[in-house]
Amino acid sequence: MESVSIKALWSRHFSEFIQAGEAGMNSLMASVKLVELPAGQQVFYPGAVCEQYLLVLQGSVKAQIISEGGREMLLYHVRSGDSCVLTTSCLLSGDNYPAEGIAEDQVLAFAISKHAFYRCIEQSAFFREFVFKKFSARLSDVIALLEDVTFSAIDTRLSKALLAEESAVISYTHQELATKLGSAREVISRHLKRFEAYGWVSLTRGTITLLDIEALRTGVSQLLSS
Numbered sequence: 738m739e740s741v742s743i744k745a746l747w748s749r750h751f752s753e754f755i756q757a758g759e760a761g762m763n764s765l766m767a768s769v770k771l772v773e774l775p776a777g778q779q780v781f782y783p784g785a786v787c788e789q790y791l792l793v794l795q796g797s798v799k800a801q802i803i804s805e806g807g808r809e810m811l812l813y814h815v816r817s818g819d820s821c822v823l824t825t826s827c828l829l830s831g832d833n834y835p836a837e838g839i840a841e842d843q844v845l846a847f848a849i850s851k852h853a854f855y856r857c858i859e860q861s862a863f864f865r866e867f868v869f870k871k872f873s874a875r876l877s878d879v880i881a882l883l884e885d886v887t888f889s890a891i892d893t894r895l896s897k898a899l900l901a902e903e904s905a906v907i908s909y910t911h912q913e914l915a916t917k918l919g920s921a922r923e924v925i926s927r928h929l930k931r932f933e934a935y936g937w938v939s940l941t942r943g944t945i946t947l948l949d950i951e952a953l954r955t956g957v958s959q960l961l962s963s
Contacts, residue, residue: 743771746847750794750818753867761860769847774798780838787827787834790854793819796844801916802836810919812836812879822875825868828854882919894918895928896953899938899945907945 747755747766754762772791774780780798781787791798798815800823815821815838827834828851849857857864898918899907911929915922929945932938937953939946947953 743769746771746794751792751847754863757861757863759861759863761857762863765849765853765857765861765864768853769849772846772848774840774844774846776840776842778840778844780840780844781824781834782837783834785834787824788851790824790828790849790851791815791821792847792849793817794845794847796846797841798838798844799841800836800838808919808921809916811917812882813875814841819875820868820871822872822879825872891918891920891924892928892931895925895932899947900950900953905947905950907947908943909945910943 743766744755754766769792774796780791783803793815795817798821800812800815800821802810802812804810813822821838823834823836823838826832858868895914895918898914902909909917911926912922914929915925918925929938929940932953933940935949935952937947937949939948
């Protein structure tokens with residue numbers, strides 16, 4: 738990646754930072770470090786001190802919480818053009834990370850030191866707006882997820898997750914769906930078997946094929962109300 742200039746990466750992925758034309762932003766952009774993380778790398782973990790603000794250029798980081806029993810719950814993904822709401826929260830509050838982040842594939846990102854982050858927050862109106870808009874949007878997503886987990890039946894959440902993929906053939910294991918929905922693999926498997934018995938889906942190893950999308954969309958609510 739040494740052959741790719743930092744300026745070219747800013748222009749390609751965060752051109753608005755260059756267009757801001759602020760002295761504080763120029764200083765920030767000159768201070769970043771380019772980091773590469775291999776797939777499976779732990780980016781942060783519960784109790785870790787937050788030392789830098791990451792802007793993802795390529796790849797994806799998943800933020801998740803793990804219960805004492807070892808159950809995983811996916812909170813969100815951080816992809817190209819994104820920042821991490823947990824990182825922002827920890828930098829602003831001074832708290833340690835409450836969850837973990839894992840690189841899902843090879844990740845390329847700008848790393849901004851916490852000192853440069855604080856300085857730019859003070860100096861740049863553009864950067865403050867960028868940080869808080871990203872924070873607000875992601876926080877709304879997390880709250881919606883927690884409301885869904887707390888108040889929606891697993892059948893409804895499972896059908897929504899399948900339909901959200903917008904494909905008739907979905908490459909998900911039951912464990913991956915369980916992590917995504919904050920449930921247990923056994924629970925997801927049981928409900929998928931029900932869907933298969935109704936003729937809504939077909940299950941093979943690592944793949945779920947949607948056979949009756951309309952039934953998935955309407956049938957779950959009818960079952961729950963019956």
